[in-house]
Amino acid sequence: MLLSQLAQGVMAVIAGVESVGEADAIARRLQDLGFVEGEPVRVIARGPLAGEPLAVQIGFTRFALRIAEANRVRVALGAVS
C-alpha cells in the first residue's frame, strides 16, 4: 500500500521508498527526512482540496507531502515496534 492511500489517523510502518527514474532527488530527500523502512508513520490531515497535500507524522516530525511525493513511500499496516 502507498502512503497516499493510508487513511487518516491509522498507524502504519514504512516498508520502503521507491525511486521514480534514475537519480531521484525526491526519493533521496525523503530518506534523509526519515522515511526509511521500519519507521512508524501516520497521516494526520489532508488538504482541503483533492485531499492534497498530506500532513504526515514520522517520528517526532511532521511533514506536508504532495500525493506524487507520498506515492513514493510504501507502507504496511500492522504492529508498530
Place this chain on the structure above:
Amino acid sequence: MSTTAMHIALVGNPNCGKTALFNRLTGSRQKVANYPGVTVERKEGHFQSAAGRHYRVLDLPGAYSLDAVSLEEVITRDVCRGMHPDERAPEIMVCVIDATNLRLHLRFVLELRALGRPMMVALNMMDAAARRGIHIDTAVLSAGLGLPVLETIAVRRGGTDVLVQALDAFSWQPTPASAVALSKPEMHAEVRRLLAAAVHLPAHVPALNERLDRVLLHPVWGIAVLAALMFVMFQAVYIWAAPLMDAIDTAISALGVWTYGLLPDGPLRSLLVDGVIAGIGAVLVFLPQILILFTFILLLEESGYLPRAAFLLDHTMASAGLSGRSFIPLLSSFACAVPGIMAARSIADPRDRLATILVAPLMTCSARLPVYALLIGAFIPRRQVLGVLNLQGLVLFSLYVFGIVSALAVAYVMKRWRRDRGEHPLLLELPSYRLPHPRDLLLGLWERALIFLRRVGGIILAMTVLLWFLLSYPAMPAGATGAAIDYSFAGRIGHAMTLLFAPIGFDWRICIALIPTMAAREVMVSSLATVYAVAADDQAAQALSPLLAQDWSLATALSLLVWFVYAPQCVSTLATIRRETNSWRQVGIAAGYLFALAYLAAWATYRLALWLGAG
C-alpha cells in the same frame, strides 16, 4: 577586536533553533549580506567569551542534508567541506540539533561527522525536551557520537554558557572510526542505536501540537482561522499604521519647511525640498505599514504557523503553477513587492521561485492605496449597495481581488507556456508550535527595517533626484504663460507619451504625472497636484478631487484605476527582480508582461466604459 578571532560556523536542520542560538551568542553584533553571486543570506556575528577569547560566528543556511537540493544547502555543503571559493572553512563546526527532534537531526550530525572536521554538537531546546518528558543522557550520546555534546537553551539568559566554555577549551581529537561514510540506511540504523542508548522518549507526541493541528489543518476550521488572521492583519496594517504615518508625514513636511526657510532661493533649495525631502518622505511614510506587516509575519513564522497556511493553500496555488511556499512572499507583497520578492528566497524550487517573483508585483501594495483612494473618492459615488455594502469600499475590494486573480492567471499561463512536466516537490516540514521570543522578533524587525531604509537611501534617492531634474529643467522662459511643467523635459515627454496613451483615455497631464510614479507609485497623487497647479500640501487630495471629477470622464478614471492594478512602472520592484534573479531578461519579462496587461486591461475598461456611455 583581536585579529586572532576563532572562526566557528553554526550548522543544522531548518527549525533547530539555530538562529535563536546565533542571536543569543552575538546579540546585535551581526552583519547580514549575501553570498557572492547568489541570493542566499549570509549572516555573520562576533562575540567575546568570558575568558576573553574572540569568536567570529557564521550562521550557515539551514540544511537537511549535504545531498543538497537548494541554493542554501549548496552553500552549507561547500562551507562545511571547506570547498567554498570565498569562505574559509570554519575552525570549529557547531552542529545545532533540536532535543525534541533528535531522530531527524542526529542523522545530519552523522553526515557532518563523516567529513572528519573539528566539530561539536549543541543540543538545543533542552527546556522544551524536559517539558515533554524527553530524557537525554548527554554523556552517553557524546560517547556514542565520539563528539563533544553541549546542552543549550537559546531562549534563556546564560543558556549558552556551557557551549562557550566548551569552545574555549576545545581541542580536536579525531576519532578515526567515526569518520567512516555510512549509507543512508546505515545512518538511520545508527541513529536508532544512539536513541535507544541515550534517550528516553515518551510514548506519545506532544498533546499541544496534536490539538492545534487538529484545528489549524482542518479543511473547514483551518481555512476559517486563516481567513480571520488575514482579516485582522490587514485591518492592523491599514488602521494601526495611520497615526504613525501621519506623524512621519508631518515631520517630513516640517523638515521641508525648515530647509526652505534656511536656504536662499535657487536650484539647491529646490533640489533638497522638492526633490530629496519630498521624494524620500513619500516612501518613508510606508515604514510603519511595513513594520506592522512584518511583525505579524514574524510572529506567524516564529510560532510555526506559516507552514500550516502553506499546507492549506498548496493545492490551489500548485494548480496555478505556484506552491504553498509562495504564500509568504505574496503576503508580504501587500505591503510592498520589494520585501515580498526578497522573501521568495525561501522557495527552494527554481520554477516556483521565479513564478512567485514575477507575480508578486500584482499584489496590491500599500503604495497604490493613496492613488485608489484619490480616484475612488473623486469618481465613485458614496452609495449603499444591497443595504449594507458601501459602493466605494466594494470598488476598492474588487481592485484587490482583481490583482490576486490576475496573479493566479499569469502564473497559470507561465506554467502552460513552459510546458513544464518536471516535478516540483513540496516536502515541507511542519515544525512544533512554539512561543516566539521577543529578542528574535525585534532582531528580525530591525533587519527588515534596515533593508528597507537602505533601499530608500539608494535607488529611490537617485531616482528622485533624476525626476526632480526632468521636472525642473529647462526652466520656463521669462514672460511665458502656463505651467512651468509644460516647458520641462518631463512636460515634453508627457506630450510625446500621449501618442501611446490616448487610446486608453490618458491625456498629457496624466502622462506627465505617470513619469515620477516610476520611483514610487503613491507619488501619482502629488504629481497630479503639481500638474493641476494645486498647492501640493496635506489638502492636495481634497482640493484635487473636484478638479479631476470635472476634468476627466468616468471612463478615464476607471481606465487609470485598472492601469494601477498592474502598474508596471515601479523601478524599485524591477531593481529587486534584477538583484534576486541576477538576470536582465527576467526584468524584461516582468516589465513587459505587466505593461502589456496594464495597457490591454485599461484599454478594454476604457472602451467598455465609453460604450456604456461613461464618456
